[in-house]
């Protein structure tokens with residue numbers, strides 16, 4: 593049997609000066625799923641994703657990606673994932689085209705690289721802007737370029753931190769539909785974070801709700817709404833939150 597895409601067990605991250613990033617969370621992402629971590633600012637979404645993406649180390653706990661331990665074998669994990677950071681603002685002086693080519697050359701070469709670059713360019717749909725330096729792009733254009741690049745890299749596991757942040761309504765819908773399409777057509781497992789609970793309801797098979805570094809609820813959007821007698825996930829969160837407000 594295939595291992596789950598992600599196993600997170602009793603994960604704790606304490607930053608310098610005792611700042612708590614996550615406080616003992618556990619969840620599993622099955623292969624083929626779209627799983628969303630949702631929660632308000634500072635609830636631990638980015639911390640969790642960065643640990644899974646091997647960018648920072650946990651203080652305690654176990655994290656496996658397709659059965660591979662992120663601390664013991666980060667390079668093996670990196671070969672299976674693509675990660676979209678919350679703010680992908682680097683490489684200001686590269687053109688959009690050169691950025692796409694550079695990023696995808698880390699994974700592909702030869703004919704496969706050409707195909708992946710072509711795919712990313714088609715998704716980004718930035719026309720002549722692709723020949724211009726990224727510093728001339730709007731926030732939304734940079735986001736689309738970064739999203740297009742990670743999608744075209746077709747990893748086993750796609751980790752997206754706030755994928756639609758900075759995008760207008762139409763572009764957000766475009767990106768959500770692309771995420772769904774790549775999950776379905778290419779069987780790419782997606783782990784994403786968002787504080788937009790309505791977006792998550794549309795996009796995800798299952799949801800983990802984070803608050804103050806703890807996982808306060810988990811399930812399909814339907815299960816969560818039913819269990820809290822709510823009509824949407826925002827309402828679920830608002831009803832659950834008070835029980836955790838006593839935690840400092």
Ligand SMILES: Nc1ncnc2c1ncn2[C@@H]1O[C@H](COP(=O)(O)OP(=O)(O)OP(=O)(O)O)[C@@H](O)[C@H]1O
Nearest residue numbers: 607608611612613632633634635636637638639640
């Ligand atoms: N480098 C750091 N040093 C110290 N504390 C940090 C660091 N990064 C995050 N934290 C703290 O960890 C907690 C969780 O932050 P994190 O960025 O993971 O939350 P988040 O849910 O992604 O928030 P947002 O929606 O605002 O991006 C917060 O209290 C934050 O202040």
